[in-house]
Amino acid sequence: MGDPASSKIPLEDRPAQRSEVSKRTQKAPKADDVISTVTEDSFISFRKKFHFPNDLVMKVPARTDRACFPPPGYVTVFKFSLRAGLRFPPSSELIDILTICGVCLSQFSYRAMSIVMGLIVLFRDRGVVLSSECLSRMGRLFSDAQGRISFRSKWLDIRTRDPSKGWISNFFYVQNDWGLQEKWRKLKELSVPLHIGAEDLLRILKLPDLDALH
Template identity: 70%
Template structure:
């Protein structure tokens, strides 16, 4: 007998661990989409209709054993159950349809992480009054594909936490009629180009966040945005509860056995009425999102009663109109405040204008005489008046000066004539006269011709003085 262990291939503990990991990896690689059969049944589809609020007119189909997820029937698309848990609702949102068309992939190619992130971002953008575009999605992260064609999502600067607890998701798929022009066959991923014109600041402006920390916080807990309340709030879920088999269209074939089995299926603790009451109370409650982050303030959203009774047809359009009305009201208030401020400024300007006008009138009143004088000086009348005054001054000067000169001349002529007469008398008599008195001067003149000449000259001199005429005695 030999050693029983000698025939075995001995290996170390580490080698055994490596071999086991390789076996697991090989098993995982063997599980491809082409090899997996769907485990979804008619009962499961009824449960999906009731839980995820399928529209009544939506056609669904249970896959046969020969059907595969990557090859749906004509005019049908493949849908995984985890996509419904990740926030997918029917009809698909326009944002999701645009992203799928641009990337060239089918709805079933998105993994739970990719689907939950895209739907969460769609809800986040709608909740902030914006629309998720492919450029915004490309700026926030990157869609990547594996060898089997499945699409995941990576983000370097956003900490997005998502986790799928299901372990048997690969076989939970079914078919939905393609009424939305989605890609049916699986395709190769075309990566979204990174928009260079769109940065973090532009994202903050689109989402109306104050800083990047707020955006990081919202994206870190993005999984809360795929809750039914948020989906209903932004218009992605109807919450109609119209998924009973009796309310389905006739084109949908449901066997009686499936209906009976669904009726006798075990229920959760509590009656159906209690469950509906709990759901209604949960929906009627105010959705309050609170956080310990200082940048996040609590936000409240009240769901009115008419919505619960399904009387709000076009609710999303009504919400948009209400938002527009609120924006217009805010703009109106701002415009009224601006008009009031402008009226106050106008009153201040009017008062200032009146004050300046009064000051100007006072200045004009003070400067009016000088202005009149200046204008008068520039006029021809002033020149005439000045010339008249000058002529009067000249005439006055002439009258005073010339008459004074004439008086002086007459006095000097008289003296000269008198002295000439005296000298003539002296020459005639031959006597010297030391002094001449008025009585001596008034003596009888001689009879010669010399005396007569003197007398005539003296008479002429006296006549000139009386008549005030200009006579030159000499």
């Protein structure tokens, strides 16, 4: 009889083990590897649903185009950004934040875009401008290894998650009439002072108490 140990399947050859290794080594698609699925017909829907101005110039990406590298004079826009509240022309507050951070529009994740746009609307409703300094007091914009920007806050309890799948291929180009950064860049972090407190927020928004926000 042979050695029983010699009949055992090596750990790396076991099907279950190979499956786990495959899952760990499988990489998520990157924005510079994916072809856009947006078409001219998509623009008809976008104009109606997201109230694009008639003079907004858009361009369908070619099969060789990628989200990280828009043609000169254009910026990349993901469809999820529109669902997160982005409208054209971009608000002056958003332009200011993007400029100070040194990043382009398409680097903002759904979470970052929805929170920033939501705060802009909230502040405007109270007759106040959301400055980059105030935003840095409420939380922190940060970048992942691929350059995508998200938002973290200990003070704001906001849950945002885009339920759509295939978001990475839903991108198109818009003519850059606002002097925005066009290609992906490293995030220049905003100054991080002490987090804003409840009393500070009430003072800024001119509210009697926090219940007025509900």
